[in-house]
Each structure stands twice: as structure tokens, then as C-alpha cells.
Amino acid sequence: MSNPINLTNHCSVTEATDNTWPVYQPFVNAIHDKIHEKDVSGTGWIQDPLEQNSSVLFELNWLAEEIKAQADTLIVIGVGGSYNGTKALDQALSPYFKRTDIEIIYAGHQLSGAYLEQLLQHLEHKNPYIYVVSKSGTTLETSLTFRLLAQFMKTKYGQSYCERIIVATDGNSNPLRKIASDNHYRCVSIPIPIGGRYSLFTVVSLLPLAVVGIDIMELLKGASAASEQLSNSEIEHNLAYRYAILRHEYYKKGYHVELLASFEPCLTTLHEWWKQLFGESEGKQQKGLFPTSASYSTDLHSIGQFIQQGSPILFETILSFGQIEGDVVIPFDRNNGDQLNYLADRRFNEINCHAKEGVIRAHVDGGVPVIELTVNKLDAYHMGYLCYFFMKACAMSGCLLGVNPFDQPGVEHYKRKTLESLTNSVVHSMK
Known part of the structure; x- marks a missing residue:
């Protein structure tokens, strides 16, 4: 079965390479066995x-x-x-x-x-x-x-x-x-x-x-394929675990913010789901990467400057797709007032792909590590695979931090305090 996702690490800052996976393997084996136990809450x-x-x-x-x-x-x-x-x-x-x-x-x-x-x-x-x-x-x-x-x-x-x-x-x-x-x-x-x-x-x-x-x-077929392919505890054969380890290595190196970016505006709400998944799973005991996101190329013209040359606190995970349904051709203009005829007859998705490659090179040049996740196609099957991939990586990542990735005590605390405030206000209004 071919892998619907490919992972490329575009920066050598992390020491997590094929030669160092064995260092993590015993820990990953233990975590994998634990989260696959049927009586573990939340799994x-x-x-x-x-x-x-x-x-x-x-x-x-x-x-x-x-x-x-x-x-x-x-x-x-x-x-x-x-x-x-x-x-x-x-x-x-x-x-x-x-x-x-x-x-x-x-x-x-x-x-x-x-x-x-x-x-x-x-x-x-x-x-x-x-x-x-x-x-x-x-x-x-x-x-x-x-x-x-x-x-x-x-x-x-x-x-x-x-x-x-x-x-x-x-x-x-x-x-x-x-x-x-x-x-x-x-x-x-x-x-x-x-x-x-x-x-x-x-x-x-x-x-x-x-x-x-x-x-x-x-x-569900895509998620099912992911559950099968990612059921192997061997890091070499489990891309979700490799992603989790890369994130963990960057965190240890002092990169405490992970920015998820993509080049299709339809994915901005997926970013929000991803932020909840990782933020609520890892952010405990004063630990965890802060998950944030950007939609490119739009946000390159707002926070792009900070990403490239601001405080060195973040690394990027860039999400890209090999095939996307729908595209248009850049027309030829006889007047060529914008001097863009050299791009005539090219397609917008191709230009978008070149923008992605340029962003990766520029950000790496600026000292920003980049993990690129390339998904074969933007469709229901591959989105099912991708979302399961993120969930499996999140479970491993939280456990590597030493926190429980399946509870949310901070959220429960906020709920209690909100109810206390509401109750107190009602009691006060009745006096």
C-alpha cells in the first residue's frame, strides 16, 4: 500500500535523523503499546x-x-x-x-x-x-x-x-x-x-x-488505511511517529511555537481543528508547543516578516497537496502592462506550488526549521488519512512530553470558574 503522505524535514537543526531513531525506539515502543491498550481512557x-x-x-x-x-x-x-x-x-x-x-x-x-x-x-x-x-x-x-x-x-x-x-x-x-x-x-x-x-x-x-x-x-476508508499503516511501532515505518519525534526535538532545541501553514484557503478551519487537537492534548504541566497557524500566501503579507526575521521561537509545519481539483490558466495580454506575459499559459496551482517552494527556502535561510507534509490529493479519502495521522502523532507527542494527551484539566477548571462566577452573580442580584 502506497503512503498517501510524505514527510520532508527541511532543516538540520534537529538531531532526529535515520541514525538517531534507535535512541527513541524503546520509548516509542512502550508508548505505542500503552495507547493501544483497550482499557486506556480516551483511546x-x-x-x-x-x-x-x-x-x-x-x-x-x-x-x-x-x-x-x-x-x-x-x-x-x-x-x-x-x-x-x-x-x-x-x-x-x-x-x-x-x-x-x-x-x-x-x-x-x-x-x-x-x-x-x-x-x-x-x-x-x-x-x-x-x-x-x-x-x-x-x-x-x-x-x-x-x-x-x-x-x-x-x-x-x-x-x-x-x-x-x-x-x-x-x-x-x-x-x-x-x-x-x-x-x-x-x-x-x-x-x-x-x-x-x-x-x-x-x-x-x-x-x-x-x-x-x-x-x-x-x-472513513482513508482513516482506516491510516489506522492500518500507522499501527506499526517501528519509527522507520510510522510517519506519524517520525513527525511527533521531530516536533519533540525542535521543542527541546528551544522552538516552543509550531506554526501550521497551507496554501489553500479552504484549509483555514482545519488549522483550527489542529490547534485544538495539539494545544488541548499537550499544553499541561507548563509544557508543550504553542500551536498557531497561517494561511499562505495571504499571511505572508502580514506576519510573514516576523516568521522570517522575528524572534527565533518557532518552526513551521507546511501542509501541501499533490493534486487539487480545479485550476485556471493565466491569460496572455497584448499590452502586457503588468509585465507578466512570461507567465502566460501557466496555471495558478503551479504558481502556488512555486510560492510554497520559495517560502520554504526563504524561511530555512532565515533560520526557521520547516517540516513539509505532502498529501497526495485534497479529497475525502486523503483528508481522512491526514486527520487520523495528526491524531496518532498527537497521542505519541503528548506522551513523549510526559503528559496525558487524552484529558483537559485546564478546560474543566475554566468551566468551574465560569459557573462559579455566574452563580455568584445570580446570588448577588437576589440580595
């Missing part, structure tokens, strides 16, 4: 994603067809891993301008009253379904937004409104599942051993992606 996603979803694919496709037949809008209510992966693949795999017959709108990912007021106004003349996603069933942003939009739906549709609401939560008893039961909302279950930021290949994302026309079977 349920590691098993073959296609096999894991085989029993629910019929139901998901049936629900997707119902939504497409009955609605012109799907509102996905969720925050963090409950929507980041969905939005990332929706934007990466959908046309820039010509959308499907159904619009997908995201809500519950912030607490802006202005956003929600305008959303309600937008929905007045729409025919929506709601898909609310919360593994715990208690996330504040999601719960408050769902309360508001459920009331809107009840006013709009009367008692039949419950038929237009679908809930995704885990199999345990929680407030959201009880609300669903009390109001006769349909429920789909998020597998318990899979954390939010690793839930891309579950009902969390698969249902809305199917609604907007993404081929979820191809997506």
Missing part, C-alpha cells in the same frame, strides 16, 4: 474507524437523507471537538462558492448575544433541523444556545418541532440525554472511550458531513 478512536462505524452508517445516511429532504438549513450546536472537525472537513471538501441545497450553520461555539440574535432573524424564513452535540451534556455554550433554539423551534413548528431535533451525546445519563428523553428528541450516541477532540470519525461529524454531501465512506 477508543485508535481502532479502525471504518469498522467502528459499520453498525451506524445505515442510520446516519438515513438521517442525512431525511434532513436533506425536509430542511434547507442544518444548525450544528456544539463547541470545541463537537464542531471543529465538522467545520474543518465541511470547508476543506466543499466548493468555495457553489454550496449544496442545504446550508450548514454553526452555533453554540461562543456566547455572543449579537450572533444569536442575528441567527434567529436569519432562521425566520428558513426550514431548519437542529443537531446538538455535547458528549458531557453539560457544556455551557452548547446548553444555553440549545435552550434558546429549541424554544425557537417550538414556536415555529408547534408540537411537531421535536421531530426536527437530533441529539448526539454519550451513552451515560446526563442532563442533555434526559432533556432528549423528556422531549422525544432522537438521540445518537458518541462512543464513551473517545474524547471530543478525537471524535472526528464518529457520529459527531459524520452525520452533518453526510448532510452537506461529503462522502463519509471515503473519509
Whole structure:
């Protein structure tokens, strides 16, 4: 089986080379064995994603067809891993301008009253379904937004409104599942051993992606291929582990910021999913790389100067694709006022590729290490492979740091403090 991803390290600052992989191999073997144990919390996603979803694919496709037949809008209510992966693949795999017959709108990912007021106004003349996603069933942003939009739906549709609401939560008893039961909302279950930021290949994302026309079977086939190819603990044969080790080596060398960059604007939301994945998995115990991102060539004209000649705190991971659907030819101009006729009849994707190569050379010349990940094609299969690749690399990378890559104690602390503040304000207002 050919490898859908190639990795090139464009800087020799790191000592992680073919001659030094053996130094890491014993540690990698131990970590690999641990994260592949079935009773380790948060690692349920590691098993073959296609096999894991085989029993629910019929139901998901049936629900997707119902939504497409009955609605012109799907509102996905969720925050963090409950929507980041969905939005990332929706934007990466959908046309820039010509959308499907159904619009997908995201809500519950912030607490802006202005956003929600305008959303309600937008929905007045729409025919929506709601898909609310919360593994715990208690996330504040999601719960408050769902309360508001459920009331809107009840006013709009009367008692039949419950038929237009679908809930995704885990199999345990929680407030959201009880609300669903009390109001006769349909429920789909998020597998318990899979954390939010690793839930891309579950009902969390698969249902809305199917609604907007993404081929979820191809997506799962790509993830399945990755799960097979990346099941080998040998570093020489596991590209995800090589990426994790390179990141770790750069971190030890004092590069504490990793910048993910790509040259297709449809990937900007994938950057956001990647930032949550690595930031929430590694940022613990005062450790971890700070994940940030840039969209090239746009951001070369804003933060490009800093990247090239600013504080030497970062390295880049540049994501590129061998094949991208869609391209245009640069026309010939008789007047040649812009003096660009030497590029006539060349294609924009070719120019974009030369821009990438120039950026890599310039940044390496400026002392910025660059890891290039080249994916064969920008399509559902290869995006499934890539996302699984990042998840597997993240698990290894967090363990190399000595942190648990499957929990998020800092996020839970923020939630507790927010609830404390809200409770105190309510008590104060009642005095």
C-alpha cells in the first residue's frame, strides 16, 4: 500500500535523523503499546474507524437523507471537538462558492448575544433541523444556545418541532440525554472511550458531513488505511511517529511555537481543528508547543516578516497537496502592462506550488526549521488519512512530553470558574 503522505524535514537543526531513531525506539515502543491498550481512557478512536462505524452508517445516511429532504438549513450546536472537525472537513471538501441545497450553520461555539440574535432573524424564513452535540451534556455554550433554539423551534413548528431535533451525546445519563428523553428528541450516541477532540470519525461529524454531501465512506476508508499503516511501532515505518519525534526535538532545541501553514484557503478551519487537537492534548504541566497557524500566501503579507526575521521561537509545519481539483490558466495580454506575459499559459496551482517552494527556502535561510507534509490529493479519502495521522502523532507527542494527551484539566477548571462566577452573580442580584 502506497503512503498517501510524505514527510520532508527541511532543516538540520534537529538531531532526529535515520541514525538517531534507535535512541527513541524503546520509548516509542512502550508508548505505542500503552495507547493501544483497550482499557486506556480516551483511546477508543485508535481502532479502525471504518469498522467502528459499520453498525451506524445505515442510520446516519438515513438521517442525512431525511434532513436533506425536509430542511434547507442544518444548525450544528456544539463547541470545541463537537464542531471543529465538522467545520474543518465541511470547508476543506466543499466548493468555495457553489454550496449544496442545504446550508450548514454553526452555533453554540461562543456566547455572543449579537450572533444569536442575528441567527434567529436569519432562521425566520428558513426550514431548519437542529443537531446538538455535547458528549458531557453539560457544556455551557452548547446548553444555553440549545435552550434558546429549541424554544425557537417550538414556536415555529408547534408540537411537531421535536421531530426536527437530533441529539448526539454519550451513552451515560446526563442532563442533555434526559432533556432528549423528556422531549422525544432522537438521540445518537458518541462512543464513551473517545474524547471530543478525537471524535472526528464518529457520529459527531459524520452525520452533518453526510448532510452537506461529503462522502463519509471515503473519509472513513482513508482513516482506516491510516489506522492500518500507522499501527506499526517501528519509527522507520510510522510517519506519524517520525513527525511527533521531530516536533519533540525542535521543542527541546528551544522552538516552543509550531506554526501550521497551507496554501489553500479552504484549509483555514482545519488549522483550527489542529490547534485544538495539539494545544488541548499537550499544553499541561507548563509544557508543550504553542500551536498557531497561517494561511499562505495571504499571511505572508502580514506576519510573514516576523516568521522570517522575528524572534527565533518557532518552526513551521507546511501542509501541501499533490493534486487539487480545479485550476485556471493565466491569460496572455497584448499590452502586457503588468509585465507578466512570461507567465502566460501557466496555471495558478503551479504558481502556488512555486510560492510554497520559495517560502520554504526563504524561511530555512532565515533560520526557521520547516517540516513539509505532502498529501497526495485534497479529497475525502486523503483528508481522512491526514486527520487520523495528526491524531496518532498527537497521542505519541503528548506522551513523549510526559503528559496525558487524552484529558483537559485546564478546560474543566475554566468551566468551574465560569459557573462559579455566574452563580455568584445570580446570588448577588437576589440580595
